[in-house]
Amino acid sequence: MLCARGRAYAGAYTETMDGNPNQRIGDVERSQALDKLGLYFADGYLDIEEFDTRTGAAAIARTAGDIDVLFSDLPEQPSTAITPVHDDADKELDLVLQRGKKLQRIDSAIWSVVMVAFFLGLFVLHVPYFWVVFIIGGAASAGARFLLKVDDADEKLFEELHEQEQSEREARLRIAAKRRRELEQ
Known part of the structure; x- marks a missing residue:
């Protein structure tokens, strides 16, 4: 049964x-x-x-x-038996994940621009204070965290969940690949 x-x-x-x-x-x-x-x-x-x-x-x-x-x-x-308390916690967790993903994209954009500006300032434009772009990049990253209301605990939780998702995905893909090879034989 x-x-x-x-x-x-x-x-x-x-x-x-x-x-x-x-x-x-x-x-x-x-x-x-x-x-x-x-x-x-x-x-x-x-x-x-x-x-x-x-x-x-x-x-x-x-x-x-x-x-x-x-x-x-x-x-x-x-x-299937979620209580409203769990529902609120799930919504909050979803919000942390959404903010974490946004922050990840924003940080990638900020630091890509910083690196391009650094190399342009150093090698092309010969700006004497080219290193200032790193300070600006750090301030922009801090500003993004402030605007998205992401604190250290949220960021740490997001990183842990992201790493866990990645390792679970890797394990599932390995198993699926193995299963596919077995079924093809």
């Missing part, structure tokens, strides 16, 4: 099969199961080894029962 989350994820194809675990499935159902397992992996319910094992089983599944067993021990998705 599937848990509620498993039913929610697997329900799209198992409910249409009249609950017959021996009914054959096709590529569409296997692909849906792989997508759902990816969600569990992203939510932290599966580690890399479990994800690898279950996606391998989903890729060669032949019946609805083969798919059902992959979701039988997984809990409901936490985001």
Whole structure:
């Protein structure tokens, strides 16, 4: 029997099969199961080894029962039972992420202009005080943080989340590449 989350994820194809675990499935159902397992992996319910094992089983599944067993021990998705308190925290976190991404783009633009101005001042225009552009760049970066209301704690949180996203994305891409190579053989 599937848990509620498993039913929610697997329900799209198992409910249409009249609950017959021996009914054959096709590529569409296997692909849906792989997508759902990816969600569990992203939510932290599966580690890399479990994800690898279950996606391998989903890729060669032949019946609805083969798919059902992959979701039988997984809990409901936490985001389906969000309370208003969590909703506010999620909105605040989204705001921090948005501001962090804006700040990242602004800093990139500022320091690109600073570097161009530095090299132009130093090598082309022969300006005697070419190093002043670094002070201006620092002031512009500080001003951007002030205008976007990004403090040190927000910036640190954004950097941690960004690094975590990057490492999770890298792990998912490695697994997907491995899975693709296995399916192509």
